Amino acid sequence: MTAAPITIAVLASGRGSNLQALLDAIASGALDARIAGVFSDKPTCGAIAIARAHGLHAVAIRPRECTDRAAHDEALFSEIAAVQPDLIVCAGYMRIIGAAALRRFEGRMINIHPSLLPRYPGLDTHARALAAGDAEHGASVHAVIPELDAGPLLAQVRIPVLAGDDAETLSRRLLPREHALLVATARLFAQRRVQLHAGHALLDGHRLPAPLQLDAANHLIGA
Ligand code: GAR
DSSP states (O other), X not given: OOOOOEEEEEEOSSOOHHHHHHHHHHHHTSSOEEEEEEEESOTTSHXXXXXXXXXXXXXXXXXXXXXXXXXXXXXXXXXXXXXOOSEEEESSOOXXXXXXXXXXXXXXXXEEESSOXXXXXXXXXXXXXXXXXXXXXXXXXXXXXXXXXXXXXEEEEEEEOOTTOOHHHHHHHHHHHHHHHHHHHHHHHHTTOEEEOSSOEEETTEEXXXXXXXXXXXXXXXX
């Protein structure tokens, strides 16, 4: 008997290209999963529009509709709990998630971040990599913990910084690599090969000594 596809809840605040990459991978058969819902703090964002266009369950709650940060988390994450996701993917969700919401979904939440963590947590990652004179830049997928962009690293993709790059060209070149990274990492969850713990990630029951690296053929080396 084959296992049912995993269910994924996507949290997003922006244009939704990572959500679209997951949907494309599911449609092509490259990812055996089902998107159970898309959740946002921004009702007019691209990700919510994409969700609606695909007939997906879409829920957006503005922070100002809630009394405080904790109440917003509680409202949004109660909506997420209702779809019983196996995995929550933060794909450009630009709010800090409080500890109570994280505890509720411990071990089930990942984030894609546009830098080679632990370098450049937070915002403006492309400009900061350029300002530091880095020869390479990239993106990371990690488990979400209360400290911002600091959870155990699962996988990364690297791109060279080219002469003449600015933040715009660098982010434009990185984005399709981010999409491939997110799909490849989600596939490991779909295959039920990953377990997330507070301080580390397990692949096939073994602690990952270092984040997996995506190669040019979109395979995670060593996975
Ligand atoms: C992506 O580049 C993602 O890595 C970044 O937001 C963008 C969302 O794009 N996430 C963060 O900066 C999280 N700290 P998308 O809406 O097109 O998927």
